[in-house]
Amino acid sequence: MSEYSAPAGAPVWFDLMSSDPAKAAEFYRAIFGWEVEAPREEFGGYQNFTKNGRRVAGLSPWMEEAGGPPNIWSVYLRTDDAAATLEAAEAAGGSVMVPPMAVGDEGTMAVVTDPAGAVIGFWQPDRHQGFSQWGEHGTPYWFECHSKDYAKSIDFYPKVIGARLEEIGTGGDGSPGPDAYSQVFVGDSSWSGIMDTSKISPPEVPSFWQVYVTSDDVAATVTQVESLGGTVLMATEDTPYGTLATVTDPFGAVFSLGHPPAGM
Known part of the structure; x- marks a missing residue:
């Protein structure tokens, strides 16, 4: 922690x-x-x-x-x-x-x-x-703006919160694409990101901020979520940014789970 x-x-x-x-x-x-x-x-x-x-x-x-x-x-x-x-x-x-x-x-x-x-x-x-607290089971893992207008989002947040953006996924040319993503740095550290979801989210899903909570074992937590009446929106997946999944609670509230990559 x-x-x-x-x-x-x-x-x-x-x-x-x-x-x-x-x-x-x-x-x-x-x-x-x-x-x-x-x-x-x-x-x-x-x-x-x-x-x-x-x-x-x-x-x-x-x-x-x-x-x-x-x-x-x-x-x-x-x-x-x-x-x-x-x-x-x-x-x-x-x-x-x-x-x-x-x-x-x-x-x-x-x-x-x-x-x-x-x-x-x-x-x-x-x-x-x-x-x-950050990084222990049940404490924050990451926060993320899922944007349907990536260009507007990456213009807005630096102006409002004084953040520095470090873009990944587009080759650094700033052009939005299906993998456009910016980490949001406040000082020397980043705790959130902005992702272009215009090509990957259904039209009816608006821009929103996603919550990620740390899990000791993402797959086991997903199984527990299902057993308690929640649903799985994105199955457990190993990524360069950790093991991730997206679920809902029994009433439909969406949140994600994350576990850091080995050695991080």
Whole structure:
């Protein structure tokens, strides 16, 4: 396990909006060993998943009257000034969904839609510092923007979060293609990427941010997911970037699993 403290622009939190939070909590406890804090009624019943006694992800009930899809994972990038980040996002072609909103003394959240249509959150920490573990079973592995308009995405994020992109898969010429991919560097490190999915995702699937969670044994976790009522979208596959799979929980929320290559 690696200790992690998100710098500005890097992933700081991810959370699940679920149509059945209690049963979802049972599912994620079974596959990742997550425990769950008591719901906070002042925050709409929001709960924090914990791993090793430390917060790792969030869990929110879906409210039909609020609109939006149920059973979906969301990603938040750290900001030290939510208002300034949203100004930068709008200037770069994004649209504000949720303006900066104080969440008690936990921090300030905001949500935008990037120019390619992916929803991305921002979190300005106060007492709630986000997740602090990386690379152990049940903790983050990677985060990824699946973009239907790769050119817009790779233009947007550097302007908004001050990131440096390192492109792979296109020969470095910057032209989008079926394998176009950029790692997103904040300082000297990268914890997320942007992938061109315009040619590989069905037309009805929009741009979105994908969550990857570390698994000690991806194949075994996939089998467990199926036994608990989840489904497999991408079977276990060995890649240069680790052993990967994509699954859903029993209610349809999509997430990926990852295990690092040998020696990494």
